[in-house]
Amino acid sequence: MGSRARARAAFFLEPTDRIPHWEFLANPEFERRLTGIDPEIHPQKARLRTLELLAIDVEIPPRTDAPPRFQTLEDGTVVNVRGKVVSRWGSGTTWEWDHGSRFPSIEEVLRFDPVSTFLEQPSEEISEDIDPLQRFLHLPLEEMARKLNEDFHNLQDLVGERALVPGHYYRTLLMWPLMLFGWEHFAELAYLYPDEFQRIWKGFAEISLKVTSAFALTDIEVFTSHDDLCTSRGPIFNPKWYRQYLYPYYEMIWEPLKQKGKKVIFISDGKIDEVIDDVLSCGADGFFAESYTDLEGLSKKYGQTKVMFGNIDGRILEAGTREDIAREVERCTRFGKECPGYFYCVSNHLTHTIPPENIFYYFAICEELGRR
Numbered sequence: 001m002g003s004r005a006r007a008r009a010a011f012f013l014e015p016t017d018r019i020p021h022w023e024f025l026a027n028p029e030f031e032r033r034l035t036g037i038d039p040e041i042h043p044q045k046a047r048l049r050t051l052e053l054l055a056i057d058v059e060i061p062p063r064t065d066a067p068p069r070f071q072t073l074e075d076g077t078v079v080n081v082r083g084k085v086v087s088r089w090g091s092g093t094t095w096e097w098d099h100g101s102r103f104p105s106i107e108e109v110l111r112f113d114p115v116s117t118f119l120e121q122p123s124e125e126i127s128e129d130i131d132p133l134q135r136f137l138h139l140p141l142e143e144m145a146r147k148l149n150e151d152f153h154n155l156q157d158l159v160g161e162r163a164l165v166p167g168h169y170y171r172t173l174l175m176w177p178l179m180l181f182g183w184e185h186f187a188e189l190a191y192l193y194p195d196e197f198q199r200i201w202k203g204f205a206e207i208s209l210k211v212t213s214a215f216a217l218t219d220i221e222v223f224t225s226h227d228d229l230c231t232s233r234g235p236i237f238n239p240k241w242y243r244q245y246l247y248p249y250y251e252m253i254w255e256p257l258k259q260k261g262k263k264v265i266f267i268s269d270g271k272i273d274e275v276i277d278d279v280l281s282c283g284a285d286g287f288f289a290e291s292y293t294d295l296e297g298l299s300k301k302y303g304q305t306k307v308m309f310g311n312i313d314g315r316i317l318e319a320g321t322r323e324d325i326a327r328e329v330e331r332c333t334r335f336g337k338e339c340p341g342y343f344y345c346v347s348n349h350l351t352h353t354i355p356p357e358n359i360f361y362y363f364a365i366c367e368e369l370g371r372r
Contacts, residue, residue: 001016001017001315002161002162002228003020003051003055003056003057003161003162003164004057004159004160004162004164004220005161006018006020006055006057007022007057007058007163007164007343008122008152010057010220010223010285010307010341010342011146011164011221011263011307011341012263012267013304013305014119014306014340015372016340016372017203017371017372018055018094018367018370018371019074019333019336019337019342019344019366019370019372020055020057020058020344021054021055021056021057021058021343021344021345021363021366022056022057022058022309022343022345023056023210023291023344023346023350024343024345024346024348024349024350025047025050025090025184025349025366026089026090026091026349026351026352027090027349027351027352027354027356027359028040028046028090028352029349029352029356030089030350030354030359030360031046031047031050031180033044033079033318033356034049034050034051034053034054034200034362035362037049039090039091039222040067040068040091040370041067041365042057042061042065043062043064043065043066043067043068043091043188043344044061044065044158045064045065046091047059047061047062048061048158048159049320051162051163052162052201053267054363055080055240055367056163057164057229057343058163058165058166058222058343059157059158059162059164060089060095060155060162060165060166060168061155061163061210062152063151063155064124065155067091068084068092068093068102068241069081070092070093078093080093080096081105082096084096084098088352089351089352090349090351090352094164098183099180099182099183100180100181100182100183100184100185101182101228101293102182103181103185104179105193106185106189106193106203108186108190109181109185109188109189109194109200110193110198110307112180112181112205113203114176114200114203114204114206115203115206115207116136116139116209117285118138118139119137119179119206119207119210120138121137121138122135122138123137123138131170133148133169133211136148136214137207137210137211141210141213141214142215142217144210145213145215145216145217145218146169146183146227147190147215148215149217149218149219149220150183150217150301152165152167152219152220152269153219155242156177161230164221164222165220166220166221166222166223166224166265167215167218167220167222167223167224168224168226169212169215169223169224169225169226170251171204171208171209171225171226171227172208172225172226172227173204173205173208173227173246173249173253174227174228174229174236174246174252175226175227175228176204176207176208177189177190177200177201177204177229177305182298188272190237190241190245196204200246201245201249204372205249205252205253205365208249209252209256210254211318212225212253212255212256212257213256215256215257215258215262216259216262217254220262221262221263221264222262222263222265223257223263223264223265224265224266224267225253225254225264225265225266225267225284225362226266226267226268227266227267227268227269228268228269228270228273229242229268229270229275229279230268230269230270230272230275230293230302231269232270232271232272232290233251233270233271234270234273234274235274235275239274239278241273242275242278243278247278247279247281250279250282250283250284251282251283254282254283254284255283258283263285263286263307264283264284264285265284265286265287265288265307265309266279266284266285266286266287266288267287267288268278268288269285269290269348270290270292271290271293272287272289272290272293273293273294273297273298276293276298280306282303284306285306285307285310286306286307286309286341287306287307287308287348288309288310288345289308289309289310289311289347290310290311290347290348291310291311291312291314291315291347292327293310293311293312295308295310295311295332295335296331296334296335299335299338299339299342300335301337303335303342304339304357305327306341307341307342307343308336308339308342308343309342309343309344309345310343310345310346310347311332311345311361312328312329312332312344312345312346312347313328313347314346314347314348314349314350314351314354314367316328316356317346317350317354317358317359317362318351318353318354318355322358322361323361324334324363325361325365329344329365329369330369331364332344333370337372338369344366344370346362350362
């Protein structure tokens, strides 16, 4: 069974020959040793060769083979092409986590109109590094869908049968005000200015609805929808707040995709045990779980009806022994092998801080234990 076929079967809860992989690779030394290609010089060539050598079944490959552009100053500080201080991450850099920098006061937040800013004209409010779809938001829906479909086919044709390429959107709803206003102003808006919050919140939902409506017109089969609802300790907001303000919009945002038979996979960092029932009731077909989440417990409830991926603790790969890594893979295999939609995945990313030999061993032990 080929990787793309295996992934598609798992997304539709059909039998597969082994537990598939859905990994987030951010370890250039591992890819360099595996492929003989330097991913810091040729990121796309290295990733395509990686897909040939490893059975990674879901992948969004680098869109170009150009190396990331950044500069390391004499004191070791790393800055990107806009002169913003960032950190090294894999073969590239982190984003500019300057949330709220464009809104120094709550008064500016209260005057903000998401619809006119993003849907009615081209906008540079957020770096396209964070949201590559931003340049399409102002386009007519059909033109936006055409561009998204062209991008999807370019990527899927690039990887061929080596992996399935999903559609992806990072800012389903909560991430919009969090990334634009910063946490403090977002919380102040939500709790102290209910009328303005409802107007702005609805505007962000309108933007995301346009995104999903456009993706619904494309040929993608799987759509990943991201919002970081939780930290490692649980929900950021009270779950009652999510039920009142967030989840009704999730249903609306995902409805165009559901009508077209696309699989919606929800992604959130953190411990999602308290929110996942509500998220799935909004129409999500599956979810990502970091190691903080009791995925084994959730598998007893959703293992036969939902797609699940993640839960393997990256800290164990970073600092553990081979025996520790084997035990962690065995833990997820015990429940995952009985779940047709379960994907192995290291939470959170196969980072550049993990010794490459541990990643080699991780894939080897998955290959050994994951056969059905």
